[in-house]
Amino acid sequence: MKLTVLGATGSIGVSTLDVVARHPDRFQVVALTGHRRVDILADQCRRFAPRYAVVGSAEDAFALQSLVGSRTEVLHGPQALEQVAALSEVDAVMAAIVGAAGLAPTLAAAKAGKRILLANKEALVMAGPVFMAQVKSSGALLLPIDSEHNAVFQSLPHDYRGTPVRRGIRRILLTASGGPFRTRTPESLRDVTPEQAVAHPNWSMGQKISVDSATMMNKGLEVIEAHWLFDVPADKIEVVIHPQSVIHSMVDYEDGSVLAQLGNPDMRTPIAHALAWPERIDSGVASLDLCTIGQLDFEPPELSRFPCLSLAYQALQQGGNAPAVLNAANEVAVDAFLQRKLGFTRIADVIASALDSVAAEPLPDIAAVMAADRAGRSAALAALTAFQI
Numbered sequence: 001m002k003l004t005v006l007g008a009t010g011s012i013g014v015s016t017l018d019v020v021a022r023h024p025d026r027f028q029v030v031a032l033t034g035h036r037r038v039d040i041l042a043d044q045c046r047r048f049a050p051r052y053a054v055v056g057s058a059e060d061a062f063a064l065q066s067l068v069g070s071r072t073e074v075l076h077g078p079q080a081l082e083q084v085a086a087l088s089e090v091d092a093v094m095a096a097i098v099g100a101a102g103l104a105p106t107l108a109a110a111k112a113g114k115r116i117l118l119a120n121k122e123a124l125v126m127a128g129p130v131f132m133a134q135v136k137s138s139g140a141l142l143l144p145i146d147s148e149h150n151a152v153f154q155s156l157p158h159d160y161r162g163t164p165v166r167r168g169i170r171r172i173l174l175t176a177s178g179g180p181f182r183t184r185t186p187e188s189l190r191d192v193t194p195e196q197a198v199a200h201p202n203w204s205m206g207q208k209i210s211v212d213s214a215t216m217m218n219k220g221l222e223v224i225e226a227h228w229l230f231d232v233p234a235d236k237i238e239v240v241i242h243p244q245s246v247i248h249s250m251v252d253y254e255d256g257s258v259l260a261q262l263g264n265p266d267m268r269t270p271i272a273h274a275l276a277w278p279e280r281i282d283s284g285v286a287s288l289d290l291c292t293i294g295q296l297d298f299e300p301p302e303l304s305r306f307p308c309l310s311l312a313y314q315a316l317q318q319g320g321n322a323p324a325v326l327n328a329a330n331e332v333a334v335d336a337f338l339q340r341k342l343g344f345t346r347i348a349d350v351i352a353s354a355l356d357s358v359a360a361e362p363l364p365d366i367a368a369v370m371a372a373d374r375a376g377r378s379a380a381l382a383a384l385t386a387f388q389i
Ligand code: NAD
Pocket: 006, 007, 008, 009, 010, 011, 012, 013, 033, 034, 035, 036, 037, 056, 095, 096, 097, 098, 099, 101, 119, 120, 121, 122, 145, 146, 147, 203, 204, 205, 206, 207, 208, 209, 267
């Protein structure tokens, strides 16, 4: 199978290449992309000898080209990302760019009818109906990498292939670790630092998703992602706090059966699952040792502690441009928090303010998605000035 890895230098990208390297006879890397980390990308190019590598700027492209020699052609910019996502010789595209920047190349892979390994949840949150219509019309195969959605996928009927299957589903239960602040009072969260917020108890991830996990916006984005992937309404998608992160999600059926997928919290499992589907391959992840874990706990999420989760449900219920506005405002707020320009508990305030101030619009096409993204960003930037430290 020939692969493009979008976001190869990030947490998911590195885990993907770890799995790929275990199966040199099965996978061939055609293109790798990174944004700024030329050193890491150069090392990956030496190991995997892709035909193309893509970076953000012309300067970085020049620097990378001099490091990798002529075996790999180095390209740069957003157009090049779309180009390597749609190459005719590529079978599968790992979509692991973080945030809204991942939308255009992921959509290009969908248009080209690829097997899409979808890690970039923001693309689906922003552009759900447009993206799913594209997948359907081109016959692309959409396989979720997000551990919860991959678990749901694995717990659905075997003939599920990216098309909605609702036969007998009562609820989808998305599990959530609760992040590093699960047991803290809302008042004590005011002075949280970026270092504390990105220190996730169970998962090692990129900075943005780690902050999203601490606010539980990550779970909110995942509720919206589940809605689009599995065509299940918001009131049938529930969140359960499960601090051990061993059950990655569940499907509750009409007959009372609950199917779940379990495993050690390591993204190489869903990555290997989607790379090989419908087969199974070694991912490098150890077997789950339930006797050592001993106990699995569950509790409902306290919405007062996690207002971002309520905002995401609200945006999904509202529909139209609201999820794109929510996503854009969240990106702006998280960025400001990471730069120490916004308090942790103000992230939710900035998003709520953006959702309030941007007028509701339908989301018929990609132009409307981009307009909603811009409106969400400028509303969030305006709110930031009011809330900034
Ligand atoms: P990360 O920050 O570690 O890596 C992000 C990647 O995107 C890097 O390769 C970076 O070079 C690239 N990138 C960043 N900005 C870019 C831009 N403007 N243009 C082009 N490329 C750009 O992030 P991650 O943790 O690997 O997450 C990637 C995606 O996968 C996110 O959407 C995240 O929500 C999702 N995800 C991650 C995990 C996880 O365990 N890390 C789990 C589930 C879902």
